[in-house]
Amino acid sequence: MPLRPPASVLLSLGLPLALAGCSGTQPGTTPYRADRVPPARVTGPAESCIPLMQFRETQVRDSRTIDFLAPGGRRGWRSTLPNSCPGLTLERAFSFNTSISQLCQQDIITVLQRLGPGLMPGAACGLGPFTPIELERRR
Structure with missing residues (x-):
């Protein structure tokens, strides 16, 4: 059975980089485009925090949009970052660390950058508010 690093290892990657910030779209990054984000119905007012146990997966939609999805994959929260996050669209992987x-x-x-067989910390970016959503069914 292959060994996998514990989640705490991935969650703690880049902690020293936590003070590094993101700025607006930089040359060479993918600009924010709302048309790349799947449509969703807003189901309530934006929230400042969401419980970790309430979401099972994340979907990076673009350089500013991440969906935190509950079991079943249609309901959850959408966070629109205040600024574009370099590398997020390309890598579609990130870590976070929280003490609560x-x-x-x-x-x-x-952002977790794939480098050879491993991962390397990339840009560090702040999250935006969490808007409760239900993804629209594909037609």
């Missing part, structure tokens, strides 16, 4: 049982607006995510 919630993920909150302004918490820092770190």
